Amino acid sequence: MGVEIERKFLVPEGEHVPDGREFEVRQGYLVLGPEGAEARVRRQGEECSLTVKHGTGLVRGEWEIPLSAEQFADLWPATEHARIDKSRRVVPHGPHEAVVDTYRGRLAGLRTVEVEFTDPDAAAAFTPPPWFGPEVTDRPDLKNRHLATADAPPLT
């Protein structure tokens, strides 16, 4: 089991985001369970994966396996009720990576940035750079699992 510790912020409209590698991300939820449990598939560039998460909050359990393109294609129809398309840019920031997601389609206008940490102390000590907006780590309406079934971007 992996443990995921991350903080999430908005990126205000018009804010300049530093350069980084970019790729398209398409993800869909197979099952959205209670208490943060979920199973989702994702295609990130050419790489496909299946991720299972249990729990909520700053620390949650996570298991991930690579999928073949064929496995992904066979599971994708099961996500029709809950999908997200976004462009992702990964910006180096000191020892961390700032992962900027620009949402598309019905969620156009929403832009977030996430930073993942190896332990809770590092997460607490992190100082956001000036281009980060308000922190939204605990905003349930900005979790991907909620965005996946939202009709429009949540009010930010």
Added chain:
Amino acid sequence: MGVEIERKFLVPEGEHVPDGREFEVRQGYLVLGPEGAEARVRRQGEECSLTVKHGTGLVRGEWEIPLSAEQFADLWPATEHARIDKSRRVVPHGPHEAVVDTYRGRLAGLRTVEVEFTDPDAAAAFTPPPWFGPEVTDRPDLKNRHLATADAPPLT
């Protein structure tokens, strides 16, 4: 998307079950969602698979992909909260197959049989052979998703 139409019955204690091929089945739930949604992994003999189901009742949506042994092993720890071990025997019965499951571990004493059909008319027309016990198709406490988290066999 596949559509699963099946009927399920108890097999009473002491009842003789005809011969058929046998293998061990181990399955665990990655996520148990609302309204019958679920994602589970299964090892059946040497074959591993991931199945996603949506919906409840006689007709439900189902998607399944094969998994490698390594993919199965990497996901199995995520099922610790909801697992089933059973011996399965597949008994030919006219144009159908009767799939008999003898549960093990904490569910020892429970034995069920399921028959899958290609359409609702065939399901309705099916006459159970004498060794089938009471029908339990609609018993929620005898669904595998519920058995997976039960401490003991439900009262039958």
